[in-house]
Amino acid sequence: MHANDPFARLPEAASFTVTSTAVADGAPWPPEQRASGLPGGKDLSPQLSWSGAPDGTRSYAVTVYDPDAPTGSGFWHWAVADIPATVTELPEGAGDDMGTGLPEGAYQLPNDARLARYLGAAPPAGHGPHRYFVVVHALDTASVGVPADATPAFLGFTMAGHTLGRAVLTATAETTADGTAA
Numbered sequence: 001m002h003a004n005d006p007f008a009r010l011p012e013a014a015s016f017t018v019t020s021t022a023v024a025d026g027a028p029w030p031p032e033q034r035a036s037g038l039p040g041g042k043d044l045s046p047q048l049s050w051s052g053a054p055d056g057t058r059s060y061a062v063t064v065y066d067p068d069a070p071t072g073s074g075f076w077h078w079a080v081a082d083i084p085a086t087v088t089e090l091p092e093g094a095g096d097d098m099g100t101g102l103p104e105g106a107y108q109l110p111n112d113a114r115l116a117r118y119l120g121a122a123p124p125a126g127h128g129p130h131r132y133f134v135v136v137h138a139l140d141t142a143s144v145g146v147p148a149d150a151t152p153a154f155l156g157f158t159m160a161g162h163t164l165g166r167a168v169l170t171a172t173a174e175t176t177a178d179g180t181a182a
Contacts, residue, residue, distance in 0.1 A: 035122035045095030
């Protein structure tokens with residue numbers, strides 16, 4: 001299941017750094033970043049900070065994607081576009097229903113549940129561990145030019161020709177067969 005590399009067919013891009021006070025790279029999501037239907041889940045978007053973006057960065061986009069979801073196309077949990085290049089941090093909870101923690105000009109696209117907000121991790125019970133790619137995309141344009149009601153996949157398609165760099169943090173989550181977080 002983990003052979004699925006979501007970046008394998010994308011143009012190469014420079015690497016830079018993203019960190020979070022909520023989760024370390026390779027570690028499980030804490031309960032707050034899991035779906036509200038799970039014990040302790042709050043659908044709370046993680047705090048993110050990034051640095052070292054390539055020269056020429058004019059804006060950022062942030063995405064959270066689970067390539068291990070049993071859909072054939074993965075599951076997009078969050079997508080934010082048009083974050084100004086002067087911004088290098090999003091506070092925890094920025095991805096609420098109103099996007100209250102997002103900087104001026106940035107907007108959330110509907111996730112795969114068609115909600116324009118962050119949707120926490122909720123892998124199916126007994127399906128095994130899932131990876132959640134938290135990615136900050138450095139773009140060469142101030143506005144990626146996708147409508148606010150576009151899908152995250154369309155955002156990704158549109159960003160492909162504008163991506164200068166990617167900062168990637170991978171979180172994990174699993175729900176055991178009895179429905180508890182692993």
